[in-house]
Amino acid sequence: MTASLNFEQLIAEGNAAPVVGWDFSWLEGRATEERPSWGYLRSMSERMARARAALDVQTGGGEVLAQVPNPPRLLAATESWPPNLEVACGNLRPLEAFVVRAADHGTLPFQAQTFDLVVSRHPTTVVWPEIARVLEPGGTYFAQHVGAGSNQELIDFMMGAQPVSQNRSPSRAAAGAEAAGLIVTDLRTQALRCEFHDVGAVVYFLRKVLWTVPGFTADSYHDELARLHDRIQSDGPFVAHSQRLLIEARKPD
Numbered sequence: 001m002t003a004s005l006n007f008e009q010l011i012a013e014g015n016a017a018p019v020v021g022w023d024f025s026w027l028e029g030r031a032t033e034e035r036p037s038w039g040y041l042r043s044m045s046e047r048m049a050r051a052r053a054a055l056d057v058q059t060g061g062g063e064v065l066a067q068v069p070n071p072p073r074l075l076a077a078t079e080s081w082p083p084n085l086e087v088a089c090g091n092l093r094p095l096e097a098f099v100v101r102a103a104d105h106g107t108l109p110f111q112a113q114t115f116d117l118v119v120s121r122h123p124t125t126v127v128w129p130e131i132a133r134v135l136e137p138g139g140t141y142f143a144q145h146v147g148a149g150s151n152q153e154l155i156d157f158m159m160g161a162q163p164v165s166q167n168r169s170p171s172r173a174a175a176g177a178e179a180a181g182l183i184v185t186d187l188r189t190q191a192l193r194c195e196f197h198d199v200g201a202v203v204y205f206l207r208k209v210l211w212t213v214p215g216f217t218a219d220s221y222h223d224e225l226a227r228l229h230d231r232i233q234s235d236g237p238f239v240a241h242s243q244r245l246l247i248e249a250r251k252p253d
Contacts, residue, residue: 014203021061062088128180147243
């Protein structure tokens with residue numbers, strides 16, 4: 001039980017937990033996050049069932065895509081980080097998906113107009129011209145992005161007050177899609193309550209979601225983590241809010 005562990009033991013647990021893939025089950029009982037009302041997996045699966053050829057960009061370990069019950073005959077996924085790539089190959093083998101390595105900021109290794117559906121869940125960046133290029137006319141991009149100011153309360157606690165970048169704002173996403181020639185048909189945002197019940201969960205989260213506190217290590221943020229541990233012990237779970245953005249965009253016929 002984490003309640004019986006002291007600060008150093010909690011830090012050690014968070015440091016030792018493997019962070020390969022995009023599975024957050026290690027946090028069960030230690031942290032919670034609300035889910036968006038639109039149900040990304042369900043909505044994405046519905047579109048997959050109607051697709052002829054689909055691509056999942058930045059699939060992570062393929063954990064989300066692997067849950068699709070009726071994949072199209074042609075299914076591909078990209079991932080940039082080699083450890084995740086290995087996990088994705090195993091997770092997506094039952095779906096007979098092609099998994100290829102591709103840089104997050106680079107070109108997609110596919111011919112133009114290959115897919116009628118491109119999806120992505122929490123991409124680090126979106127190269128809109130490439131999305132538009134690989135979509136066939138009438139094809140759709142459907143994705144859930146991390147929104148601007150996600151977990152800002154945790155960022156500010158660890159780093160001091162930080163400006164909120166608008167790089168992940170809904171207007172920025174829509175402008176990028178439209179500049180690439182896509183028509184935005186749906187755009188929604190939602191703030192979701194997150195609770196961290198112990199400091200080990202925070203260490204694990206910051207190791208896994210690297211861009212939250214760039215350059216994070218438990219050693220370099222020891223004092224901040226100690227203050228956070230004391231706060232959780234006295235006040236209960238640390239509360240932050242993740243920001244999510246749903247976007248759907250169509251390539252004109």
